[in-house]
Amino acid sequence: ELQADVHFLTALWQHVQHQARQVGAPYLVHQEVDLVLRTLRDCLTAEVERVIIDDAQAYARAHAFLQAAELPHLAANLVLYEDTPPLFEAFGIEREIERALQRKVWLKSGGYIVIDHTEALIAIDVNTGRFVGKSDPAATMLTTNLEAVQEIVRQLRLRNLGGLVIIDFIDMDTDEHRQLVFRALEEALRDDRARTKILQMSEFGLVEMTRKRVRASLDQVLCTPCSYCHGTGRMESAATACSKVLREIQRVMRVTPYTKKVMVNVHSTVAAMLYNEERVHVAALEQTWHITLAIQGDNDMPHGHFEVLSL
Structure with missing residues (x-):
């Protein structure tokens, strides 16, 4: 991998020098490559068996790029996709993207992990879920935690998660089981190209680790904060909104005490609660202010x- 980087950078520098000798200033002799070529440069290694491209022009650019970088053995792994179903549909990529944007990720055993983002860190919680085992709770917890290790590392890479990560494994009674899970996590992280640092598991089953943030996370690239909750993931309940509406009506009436009619525009669920559960308070306001x-x-x-609105 290091040798491939040296070859690529050497070829790039030679190309830049050649371009500079051929033209006069001012002239652009080099610029960052496009997304397809950048992906090849950053992710293509000898371990990658195939790179499937569904655009003939992008395929030609990729092939020429690898030839110019003196990596013809990797160029042989390029495949032009020409089948009828869209590429993402044929390989289930759309479904995987949807899964990668969800908080909850199910494990094959029936357990699951929950991934939450905060300003300071990423919290990952492991739960047994539907997996209750047969007769040995300790074995159930160990099995779920070991399975979760593989999925957690996969999700870290898939979602491009970086920074401080706290993993809350299911509590295990024995230090032997905690060490088994910790060693499995260490082993799984060895194949991660991003630099990681991991601390020993605490007696509560918590593991602190850091993962170098090399690019924006998947949800930052594909999602935008909710315009309703402004990214908090929570909204006011209908009951809270009703209380605010009733207080606002009183404020309006104190400012315009001679108003005879007040119009209230709210979400339908809030309107339904004002007409039903809060009807007594609405009637009291009408009686008090004669509106x-x-x-x-x-x-x-x-x-x-x-x-x-006062009318």
Whole structure:
């Protein structure tokens, strides 16, 4: 791998020098390669058996790129995909991308891991889920943790997760089992090209590790923060929104005490609660301020947003 990098950089430098001798300034002699070639440069190793490309022009560029980099043995691994089904559909990539964006990842045994992002770290929790074993709880926990190790390392690479990672394995009673899981994690991380550092497992089953952040994570590339919850993953409950609406009505009436009618625009679930569970409080406001409240539900209005208008 190191030798391949040397060959590539040498060939690139020779190409830059050749270009510089052929033209006069100002002239662009080199620029960063496109996504396809960048992927080949960063990810293609002797262990990769095939690189499947579904675009003839991209295939030609990739082939020429590897030939120019003096890597003809790797160019032989390029395959032009020409079948009818789309490439991502044929190889199940769309499904894998969807899985890689979910918090919960199921294990074959019936257990699962949950991956959560915070500002400071990435938390990964291991659970037995549907896997309860037969008669030996300790063996069940060990089996689930060992299976989780392989999936965790796979997800770290698949999702491009970097920074501080805390893994909460299922509690194990014996130090022997904890060491088995820890050694399995060390072994699985050896094939990771990103630099990692791992600390010993605590008696509570926690493992702290760092993984070098080399590029944006998959969810940063493919997703954008929710416009409703602003990326928190949580929204106000309908009951909370109702309380805010009722307080806002009182505020409006103190400012405009001679208003006879007030229009309230809210999300439909909040409107339904105001008409039902909160009907007593709505009626009390109407009686206190001698007004008529018109409540209108709108499915397109975000939860927690509302309008109170005096008419």
